[in-house]
Amino acid sequence: MSTLIVAFPKIEEAKAVRNLLVRKGYEVAIPCITGAQVINQADNLSDGIIICGYKLSDNMIYTELNEYKPKSFEMLLVASRNLWGDCQDNDIVCAAMPIKVNDLCSTIEMMLQAQVRRRRKLRSQPRRRSPQEQKIIDDAKAILMERNNMSEPEAFRYIQKCSMDSGNTMVESAQMVISIYDGG
Structure with missing residues (x-):
């Protein structure tokens, strides 16, 4: 599940919002007051939502925080409407102050x-294959086509079937085909 990071310039505000969200059943990280704390917290988590005010105590503005945060995190700006300037351009969700608990929870x-x-x-x-992985599969198909008189789709299906039957990846099955024919 995603973790919420709460960041406001005053620790009392951050703690109040955090406590409210915890009571509503959300997983919330340690409340933050600086952008640096938020980035540090986010780097230690896989994904989540950063709930923040317009400006934090280290003078980092929400747009800067949005720039530095990991891509797996989204941002919810809680501020008055006149401060929402760059929200739409940066895919930032906004909530107007003062916010109601139900509105905040619905948005989250x-x-x-x-x-x-x-x-x-x-x-x-x-999953996209790397060029090296694709070359291994192509080499295995070429061997099957040459030695077993298979068409390209038949060779591909053979490697695919071997992969599914053995529980290996296509690349591992292709490597086995190559080692069997080149080794023998």
């Missing part, structure tokens, strides 16, 4: 669901 829930959908989409996409 929406952002968390979007992250889950993105993760699922990334997992469902086939």
Whole structure:
């Protein structure tokens, strides 16, 4: 599950928001008051949402924080509407001050669901092979085509079937084909 990082210029504000979110069942990291603390926390976590004010105690503005944060983190700016200047350009979600608890929780829930959908989409996409891996598969196909008179699709399906039957990757199965034919 994604972790929330709460960052406001005053520690009392950060702790209050953190405590509120913890009571609502969210996993929240240590409250932060500086941009450096936020970046440090985010670097130690896989992904999540940074909930922050316009400007932190080290004078880091939300746009700078957005620049330095890991790509796996999203940002929720809690500030008055007149400070939302660059939000749409930087894909930053905004919530107007003063914010209601239910509005804050709904916005966080929406952002968390979007992250889950993105993760699922990334997992469902086939992994890209490196040029070296593709060369191994192509070499194995060439060997099967030459020695067993297979067409290119037949050779590919053979390696694919070997991979599925053995539980190995396509590259590992292609390496086995190469070692069997080159070794024998």
